[in-house]
Amino acid sequence: MDAKKALTETAGDMDKAADYLRETGVASVAKRAARDPSEGVVGVYRHSQAGRPVIGVLIGLASETDFVAKNEEFIEAANDIAMHAAASRPQWLSRDEVPEDALEKEKELIAAQARNEGKPDQIVEKIVDGRIGSFYKENVLLDQVFVRSDKFEGTVGDMVQQLAARMGENISISSMARVAVGEG
Amino acid sequence: MDAKKALTETAGDMDKAADYLRETGVASVAKRAARDPSEGVVGVYRHSQAGRPVIGVLIGLASETDFVAKNEEFIEAANDIAMHAAASRPQWLSRDEVPEDALEKEKELIAAQARNEGKPDQIVEKIVDGRIGSFYKENVLLDQVFVRSDKFEGTVGDMVQQLAARMGENISISSMARVAVGEG
DSSP: OOOHHHHHHTEEEHHHHHHHHHHHHHHHHHHTTSSSOOOOEEEEEEETTTEEEEEEEEEEESOOHHHHHHHHHHHHHHHHHHHHHHHHHOOHHHHHHHSSHHHHHHHHHHHHHHHHTOOOOHHHHHHEEEEEEHHHHHBBGSSSOOSTTTTSSSHHHHHHHHHHHHHHHEHHHEEEEEEESOOO | HHHHHHHHHHTTTTTHHHHHHHHHHHHHHHHHHTTTTOEEEEEEEEEEETTTTEEEEEEEEEEHHHHTTOOOHHHHHHHHHHHHHHOOSBBBSGGGGGHHHHHHHHHHHHHHHHHHTTTTTHHHHHHHHHHHHHHHHHHBBBGGGSSTTTTTTTTTHHHHHOOOOOHHHEEEEEEEEEESOOOO
């Protein structure tokens, strides 16, 4: 429905329609954010090695209505995100969850590296702000680039946001759990 | 192998054999505890409601060798424990994991109840020690009575210990994760 409207509004230009969808989608998702996403599904993925399951991931994907929760695309997305997390090993679900001390430690590390590279003090802070993005991209689920680029190109966060825009209600990853044996 | 030996040692008496197995099993498991259980499997269970998965549990069941890890009975046990945890909602894996403040709060509650019942101060402490067992049985996975009594009668901890004795190596639950949507 949203997609049709977007194509109408942009006179059939696919790229413009995608932008339109993103903008209006984001706007309407933000509007919906106040509502409580109390429905949803649990996505699961297990990775086997030599015939035995050695990594498992659970993803809680929350929606507002059970109408969306029982949608096949929605359930598939939950399983896809679980698969992604099994492969990409995010440490945290969102930036909010990164502990203050882990973040400070990383920032100090980047600053020290920048100084070692001979960067002047005035721009070290800017370098830190820039490079901390890589840290998030590596360790935070929502910032990671989705591994199945054949299915979706962008971050996991983008994927959830576009799903929300398409489904027409607030959708969020409510929890993530990863269990592995024989690692490290 | 252990079971055969137990039956031989106890002249075929099933009950005595079970006791023998438990005693010698426990002894040999304790001996093995120093070794590192670095192999294992991840058990999984998903519970669905109205056709959509709403609860998921992962259980890391660790063994010493991949010979045991690929044993069908071992993998089934991991899945069974995950199923148990989905139904019984343990908050912690072992007594060690119960936070000190949660334990203190529970003890104070029991003591207050005992005093309300008119119990003299001298025995309140004994009552606390006794009743704290119920708290563990309710909230700690290893202390919970396994839900599928048709498969095993006893606690999850007993189940793991007997599995270890039967498999002949150190086996332990290394991790547990539970994700649910739409609860509370």
